Amino acid sequence: MTCLLMKAAERAQLAMMLEVCAYPKPGNVDRCHDYPDTRLEHFLASTLFARQALEEAESGEGRIGEIIRHAVRDTNCHEGGNTHFGAFILLIPLIFGEGIPGALAAIEKTDVSDAVAFYKAFAMTSVKMNAADELDVHDPHTLTVIRDRDMTLLDIMRHSAANDMVAREWVTGFPLTRRGADLLKHFGPGRTAIVNTYLTLLASEPDTFIIKKHGPAVAQETMLKAREVLDGRYSLEDFDADCIERDINPGSTADIIISSLFIALGEGWQWDY
Amino acid sequence: MTCLLMKAAERAQLAMMLEVCAYPKPGNVDRCHDYPDTRLEHFLASTLFARQALEEAESGEGRIGEIIRHAVRDTNCHEGGNTHFGAFILLIPLIFGEGIPGALAAIEKTDVSDAVAFYKAFAMTSVKMNAADELDVHDPHTLTVIRDRDMTLLDIMRHSAANDMVAREWVTGFPLTRRGADLLKHFGPGRTAIVNTYLTLLASEPDTFIIKKHGPAVAQETMLKAREVLDGRYSLEDFDADCIERDINPGSTADIIISSLFIALGEGWQWDY
Numbered sequence: 001m002t003c004l005l006m007k008a009a010e011r012a013q014l015a016m017m018l019e020v021c022a023y024p025k026p027g028n029v030d031r032c033h034d035y036p037d038t039r040l041e042h043f044l045a046s047t048l049f050a051r052q053a054l055e056e057a058e059s060g061e062g063r064i065g066e067i068i069r070h071a072v073r074d075t076n077c078h079e080g081g082n083t084h085f086g087a088f089i090l091l092i093p094l095i096f097g098e099g100i101p102g103a104l105a106a107i108e109k110t111d112v113s114d115a116v117a118f119y120k121a122f123a124m125t126s127v128k129m130n131a132a133d134e135l136d137v138h139d140p141h142t143l144t145v146i147r148d149r150d151m152t153l154l155d156i157m158r159h160s161a162a163n164d165m166v167a168r169e170w171v172t173g174f175p176l177t178r179r180g181a182d183l184l185k186h187f188g189p190g191r192t193a194i195v196n197t198y199l200t201l202l203a204s205e206p207d208t209f210i211i212k213k214h215g216p217a218v219a220q221e222t223m224l225k226a227r228e229v230l231d232g233r234y235s236l237e238d239f240d241a242d243c244i245e246r247d248i249n250p251g252s253t254a255d256i257i258i259s260s261l262f263i264a265l266g267e268g269w270q271w272d273y
Numbered sequence: 274m275t276c277l278l279m280k281a282a283e284r285a286q287l288a289m290m291l292e293v294c295a296y297p298k299p300g301n302v303d304r305c306h307d308y309p310d311t312r313l314e315h316f317l318a319s320t321l322f323a324r325q326a327l328e329e330a331e332s333g334e335g336r337i338g339e340i341i342r343h344a345v346r347d348t349n350c351h352e353g354g355n356t357h358f359g360a361f362i363l364l365i366p367l368i369f370g371e372g373i374p375g376a377l378a379a380i381e382k383t384d385v386s387d388a389v390a391f392y393k394a395f396a397m398t399s400v401k402m403n404a405a406d407e408l409d410v411h412d413p414h415t416l417t418v419i420r421d422r423d424m425t426l427l428d429i430m431r432h433s434a435a436n437d438m439v440a441r442e443w444v445t446g447f448p449l450t451r452r453g454a455d456l457l458k459h460f461g462p463g464r465t466a467i468v469n470t471y472l473t474l475l476a477s478e479p480d481t482f483i484i485k486k487h488g489p490a491v492a493q494e495t496m497l498k499a500r501e502v503l504d505g506r507y508s509l510e511d512f513d514a515d516c517i518e519r520d521i522n523p524g525s526t527a528d529i530i531i532s533s534l535f536i537a538l539g540e541g542w543q544w545d546y
Contacts (some may be wrong), residue, residue: 013321022316040304041291048283048286048321049283050322079546132357272318272351273352
């Protein structure tokens with residue numbers, strides 16, 4: 001009894017659900033840990049409310065920037081703040097293009113209208129920009145700059161790639177998404193594979209959400225600690241407690257895990273074990 | 274920022290999600306407790322996969338028995354077994370009829386085709402019948418009996434009402450669903466209201482799922498213990514541990530909580546607090 005005939009939109013929702021339920025995940029909202037303002041239920045409510053936009057992506061019609069805007073709009077109706085902005089940036093082209101090659105082709109076709117819709121979506125979230133960012137989402141002048149320079153959404157992602165591992169996926173061909181999917185299959189079926197994949201990515205890639213919030217030294221330290229957990233020199237529970245204590249949440253790694261789950265589920269990886 | 278414009282199908286999914294995440298819930302799968310074969314993720318996957326059947330109910334077209342069959346079929350594609358059969362029996366007429374009065378009108382219109390579709394759905398689940406039940410779902414003769422007697426789905430529920438509190442809701446006008454919704458509003462916004470409503474219903478109504486599994490004495494004892502928790506004479510955590518230890522899970526009360534949440538959400542009760 002499996003769900004191999006799942007539609008892509010359902011598979012994306014399943015990926016979002018499995019990611020947030022996996023535990024323990026150092027620093028992030030999981031089955032056993034909420035943030036004061038963002039709780040498990042908020043992530044799961046967003047997973048439900050995203051359905052229409054994910055189905056829009058599955059139709060292969062419409063424009064990617066606008067579909068991202070719809071996903072953010074439809075999941076913004078609770079008090080939990082942004083839950084899946086990064087995940088939508090990854091999932092929507094992957095659904096639209098039916099996998100990584102198609103996503104890259106679709107991304108190449110984005111234009112200034114996608115960039116403008118994306119910035120409107122961004123402005124609805126509370127996601128932080130880098131302090132030095134020239135295209136600040138809270139600056140009304142930004143949309144004028146985007147239009148004047150005729151920037152595509154891919155241009156925006158190129159602009160952000162140095163400091164944002166989610167944007168980098170668009171520019172570099174989704175290598176971490178691919179690696180995460182391969183890791184899930186390597187670790188085998190079931191939910192412990194999700195935690196192991198999470199730790200493995202965390203040990204090898206500095207999480208850019210941590211860098212934006214705490215600087216590169218803390219991101220580097222988090223990588224080393226994830227490595228220690230994988231090597232059995234530090235307990236996962238202590239790592240989780242330390243991250244929570246210090247408000248270190250590897251949010252971009254969580255976004256990558258969602259897109260990795262989406263790809264792996266489509267390739268037959270069994271969540272239900 | 275609220276989600277008052279939610280569609281009925283989404284509201285039903287939200288009710289299913291909030292019920293399973295609420296904790297601690299004595300004896301049932303919750304955020305902090307799985308059964309060996311049925312886990313939080315199974316309940317949440319069923320919540321996602323039920324969408325199409327719930328939307329079919331929302332369309333107000335088609336037949337209730339068949340829609341229940343579709344919901345069971347679409348959520349049967351994982352290894353977690355039955356998760357929401359009782360909840361679908363309550364939710365689907367409530368969605369179809371846009372509330373309790375419309376549900377009762379729709380229930381009156383069920384015919385033998387609904388009864389047959391319902392029994393086909395039932396046969397897909399592992400839900401237990403009462404030992405003495407004349408219309409045993411595992412007896413191929415049952416469908417013949419239903420057809421020969423021209424029984425409607427409401428007749429089937431009348432037949433089951435004495436021993437099944439979910440069936441009794443159909444026959445008696447959804448009084449526990451109504452009471453649960455009123456209790457949620459009484460206890461105020463947020464997830465602790467779900468646990469308090471659950472305990473209050475459990476303290477006043479013998480759970481028929483417990484009766485089927487363990488007999489009426491255990492159901493009665495469970496009611497008294499729920500009363501003790503409400504009166505502060507027994508801890509909720511100890512009650513939960515005792516139920517888990519003895520495999521006592523008030524599954525029918527959980528089904529009623531879902532339909533109560535569905536009604537309360539439609540009347541403006543705030544989950545997101």
